[in-house]
Amino acid sequence: MRRKLTPRGRERRDQLMECGARLFAERGYHPTSVADIVAALGVGKGVFYWYFASKEELLTELLKASNHDLRKRQQHAIEGVDDPVRRIELGIRASLSWFAEHREYFAIIQFAGTDETFAPVLARNREISIADTIRHLKDGIVDGRIADRDPTLLAHAIHGVVAELTSRALVDGSMPVGEVADLCVAFCLEGLCG
Amino acid sequence: MRRKLTPRGRERRDQLMECGARLFAERGYHPTSVADIVAALGVGKGVFYWYFASKEELLTELLKASNHDLRKRQQHAIEGVDDPVRRIELGIRASLSWFAEHREYFAIIQFAGTDETFAPVLARNREISIADTIRHLKDGIVDGRIADRDPTLLAHAIHGVVAELTSRALVDGSMPVGEVADLCVAFCLEGLCG
DNA sequence: GCGAACATTGACCGAGCGGTCAAGCGCGGC
DNA sequence: GCCGCGCTTGACCGCTCGGTCAATGTTCGC
Numbered sequence: 053m054r055r056k057l058t059p060r061g062r063e064r065r066d067q068l069m070e071c072g073a074r075l076f077a078e079r080g081y082h083p084t085s086v087a088d089i090v091a092a093l094g095v096g097k098g099v100f101y102w103y104f105a106s107k108e109e110l111l112t113e114l115l116k117a118s119n120h121d122l123r124k125r126q127q128h129a130i131e132g133v134d135d136p137v138r139r140i141e142l143g144i145r146a147s148l149s150w151f152a153e154h155r156e157y158f159a160i161i162q163f164a165g166t167d168e169t170f171a172p173v174l175a176r177n178r179e180i181s182i183a184d185t186i187r188h189l190k191d192g193i194v195d196g197r198i199a200d201r202d203p204t205l206l207a208h209a210i211h212g213v214v215a216e217l218t219s220r221a222l223v224d225g226s227m228p229v230g231e232v233a234d235l236c237v238a239f240c241l242e243g244l245c246g
Numbered sequence: 247m248r249r250k251l252t253p254r255g256r257e258r259r260d261q262l263m264e265c266g267a268r269l270f271a272e273r274g275y276h277p278t279s280v281a282d283i284v285a286a287l288g289v290g291k292g293v294f295y296w297y298f299a300s301k302e303e304l305l306t307e308l309l310k311a312s313n314h315d316l317r318k319r320q321q322h323a324i325e326g327v328d329d330p331v332r333r334i335e336l337g338i339r340a341s342l343s344w345f346a347e348h349r350e351y352f353a354i355i356q357f358a359g360t361d362e363t364f365a366p367v368l369a370r371n372r373e374i375s376i377a378d379t380i381r382h383l384k385d386g387i388v389d390g391r392i393a394d395r396d397p398t399l400l401a402h403a404i405h406g407v408v409a410e411l412t413s414r415a416l417v418d419g420s421m422p423v424g425e426v427a428d429l430c431v432a433f434c435l436e437g438l439c440g
Numbered sequence: 441g442c443g444a445a446c447a448t449t450g451a452c453c454g455a456g457c458g459g460t461c462a463a464g465c466g467c468g469g470c
Numbered sequence: 471g472c473c474g475c476g477c478t479t480g481a482c483c484g485c486t487c488g489g490t491c492a493a494t495g496t497t498c499g500c
Contacts, residue, residue, distance in 0.1 A: 058476065080361050082276035085457060096479040098461085107458070137439070163360040166353055167274050189438070198438045201429055205415060209433045212410025213403045220402045235395055239403045243437030244383070244392045245331070252446065252497090279487060290449040292491085301488065 065103045067093055069117070072110050077156035081111060081163050112173050115164055118157045119177040125150045126184070136191035137198065137241065143185065144214055144240065145233045151218045152229045158218060182207045210240050259297045261287055263311065266304050271350035275305060275357050306367050309358055312351045313371040319344045320378070330385035331392065331435065337379065338408055338434065339427045345412045346423045352412060376401045404434050 057065070071092050075084040086107050090097050104110045129146035130139045151158055164170040185207040192198030198206075217236050221227040238246070251259070265286050269278040280301050284291050298304045323340035324333045345352055358364040379401035386392030392400075411430050415421040432440070 056476080061476070064477085083361075086459080087457080097459085098478060098480075101459070102477065140438070159360055162356065166357040166360065167277075192438070199432075199436065199440055201432065205411065205426065205429045206433065206438065208410050208414045209407045209430065210438075212406040212408070214406070215410060216402050216406025217399065221399060232399065235399045236403065238393075238395065239400065239437065241437045241439050242393065243433065243435045243440055244334070244386070244400065244404075245435050246393055246437055246440065250446080254497090255446075258447085280489080281487080291489085292448055292450075295489070296447065 061103070064099065068100060068103055069110065069114060073114055073156050073160060076111065076114070076163070077159040081160075081167075108169060111160070111164065111170060114157075114160060115170065115173050115177060118154065118161070119180070121154075122147065122150045123180065123184075136188040136195065139188045140185065140192070140210070141237045141241070143188070144210065144237055147214050148218060148222065148233045148236060149229050152222050155223045158223050162219075178211075182211065185210060213240055255297070258293065262294060262297055263304065263308060267308055267350050267354060270305065270308070270357070271353040275354075275361075302363060305354070305358065305364060308351075308354060309364065309367050309371060312348065312355070313374070315348075316341065316344045317374065317378075330382040330389065333382045334379065334386070334404070335431045335435070337382070338404065338431055341408050342412060342416065342427045342430065343423050346416050349417045352417050356413075372405075376405065379404060407434055 068089065072084075072089050075088055075092065078084075079088075086100050087097060090100050093099075100110075104113070126143050126146045129142045133139050133142060161174070164174050182204070186203045189198060189203040189206055193200050193203065213236055217232050221232040222229065262283065266278075266283050269282055269286065272278075273282075280294050281291060283304075284294050287293075294304075298307070320337050320340045323336045327333050327336060355368070358368050376398070380397045383392060383397040383400055387394050387397065407430055411426050415426040416423065
């Protein structure tokens with residue numbers, strides 16, 4: 053593995069990550085070999101192991117980087133908004149629009165959830181995200197704007213709606229983001245009967 | 247592969263499916279080899295290929311069988327109930343209790359979703375399930391009991407909540423089914439603000 | 441008690457995997 | 471001009487995998 057990174061090196065690393073993300077998403081993690089990844093870039097196998105200790109490490113880095121990017125988007129979206137219900141709404145919309153622009157990551161994250169190896173990093177990512185949501189929920193419950201139910205379960209419920217609609221409507225179905233986001237928000241805030 | 251099946255053969259086949267389901271859930275599909283499955287049963291490798299054409303076919307059969315069983319449970323739960331909202335509620339509760347009793351299938355289904363190979367059978371399973379839900383939703387919309395929004399997206403939203411709460415609260419968290427089901431129903435019917 | 445069909449064995453195969461490494465390349469500093 | 475180091479090469483290694491198959495055991499009906 054490398055010690056330092058010159059600009060040229062950083063570019064190669066990014067290329068490998070992008071290429072790996074695309075192939076993992078298209079064919080799955082196990083069926084994609086390191087040989088496939090370097091072949092797609094037209095370089096030798098050694099290049100891969102210069103930048104990553106293992107195929108496993110590449111996936112881990114992909115998970116960390118994508119979560120970091122998604123969270124930045126969410127934080128930017130709710131910046132300066134005080135109303136907790138509105139913060140939740142904007143967070144949902146930010147998530148959907150991020151996934152609409154990075155569809156390949158959906159499959160990657162889903163796979164990572166099926167392999168114990170990636171449980172730690174995935175759990176950490178989710179914890180952060182759930183904690184953010186819980187904070188807004190608790191604020192809303194105190195204000196009386198949100199029904200007084202277990203905030204942890206509520207947070208997971210919201211994440212479930214976002215995940216499923218991302219998967220079915222954005223990734224598979226290619227529906228317009230705005231339309232999906234509107235229903236997602238309406239469902240989360242008012243339910244079926246609202 | 248076999249032609250006919252004697253009672254003895256049927257039992258072996260069931261053993262292989264049960265054993266495969268357990269190992270796939272514990273370690274994942276790719277990391278579990280056919281050799282692992284037959285070793286766990288203490289039989290030769292040829293036995294596996296007598297009952298299944300491939301490892302792939304075993305997973306496919308597991309997906310079909312589990313979905314069939316889950317659907318039976320749902321249909322039994324809503325038998326004789328006319329109110330569409332109540333039917334949805336009972337369907338949600340039936341799903342959660344089924345998964346609580348068959349936790350291993352959650353990981354299997356999640357993995358199958360990451361591999362194109364299993365997309366057809368998974369899509370078919372989901373279509374059936376979503377169609378059931380849509381039927382009740384439309385009935386509810388006609389009655390004015392359910393808000394007039396895209397029933398397909400609503401159905402996916404409900405499935406998302408069920409899936410996520412199954413995964414986080416039942417499989418990982420081991421919370422009591424009843425408690426999770428109550429919140430799941432409340433969230434789906436009334437949302438955060440209800 | 442024999443023959444047919446069901447059921448089982450486990451050594452074997454070719455392919456492909458993740459990962460290694462000795463050797464070589466190219467560029468900036470001296 | 472050449473040294474050092476970041477970077478690249480690709481043949482190679484050990485191993486495991488999914489899948490095959492000829493031989494053999496087991497269970498029936500007749």
